[in-house]
Amino acid sequence: MSTPYSAISTENLLASRDGVARAAAILADGGLVAMPTETVYGLAADARNDHAVARIFDAKGRPRFNPLIVHVADVEVAKRYVEWSDVADRVAQAFWPGALTLVLPLRADSGLSPLVTADLSTLAVRVPAHPLAQDLLRHFDGPVAAPSANPSGKISPTTAAHVTAGLSGRIEGILDGGSCPVGVESTILGLAGTPTLLRPGGIPQEALEQCLGHPLEVYKNGDALTAPGQMTSHYAPGASVRLNAEGVVEGEVMLGFGAMDCTLNLSPAGDLVEAAANLFGHLHALDAMGPEGIAVAPIPETGLGRAINDRLRRAAAPR
Helix, strand or coil: CCCCHHHHHCCECCCCHHHHHHHHHHHHCCCCEEEECCCCEEEECCCCCCCHHHHHHHHHHCCCCCCEEECCCCHHHHHEECCCCCHHHHHHHHHCCEEEEEEEEEECCCCCCCHHHHCCCCCEECCCCCCCHHHHHHHHHHCCEECCCCCCCCCCCHHHHHHHHHHHHCEEEEECCCCCCCCCCEEEEEEECCCCECCCCCCHHHHHHHHHHCCCCCCCCCCCCCCCCCCCCCECCCCEECCCCCCCCCEEEEEECCCCCCEEEEECCCCHHHHHHHHHHHHHHHHHHCCCEECCCCCCCHHHHHHHHHHHHHCCCCC
């Protein structure tokens, strides 16, 4: 019989050798650990353990038709789980470790839980760059499934405090690595057929196209789910979100961009890298003020602006 979530004591683990060792031991025992990555905190479980992976979905309240990203230590480990290709090798050489997830055909002998892929024939796999994530993956010596460490559909966590607020008492451990420097989830590139941008993220579309030497196909909202992060309503605060706002109406707070009067500003200098790093933290802070709504200034639809606008559109979608 599983332990009720209310009875789970969530350990706060320091960024130390002992903290990493304890996190790895929890994973080996089938437990759940929030780990820092350069994008957002991920909720890690042994990707080969059916029960552990099922607990990710239960802890987050995540629908089981929504696949998970598997995090591994390097390219050679990734090749154990997916059918590799020359194109995969080219982009991995350019962007791994880093904020890029590749979707490739699943190897028949992968040994991964079918819950990870939501019974799809492909696997989303990534090599994170964060040193603590790397330490944990190498200490654990196995693949970990790790969606964002937050209740499903809510604002993604970029600090250990965000994880605590959303999942304390539902997971065994939180490995505290400070703030996540990129601040938005990984870009997802589909390579099971024509190279397709499945989700914008921490690696700009333009950089991938330059690497490949041609434009990417782009996933359209409403198509069948082929990767994590494609749910229409996602990343949502408790307050309603209004996009491309020039100012506030009664009951709203303002999330700004560039030189302007606002409650919090993603980047007064109009820097999209800074804005991406601040996005989820500012949404958490504004939502904690208890407003009726959050008005958001226009964000350029270029570079990391594509990822920022993608998250904001999903946060503003009907729930």
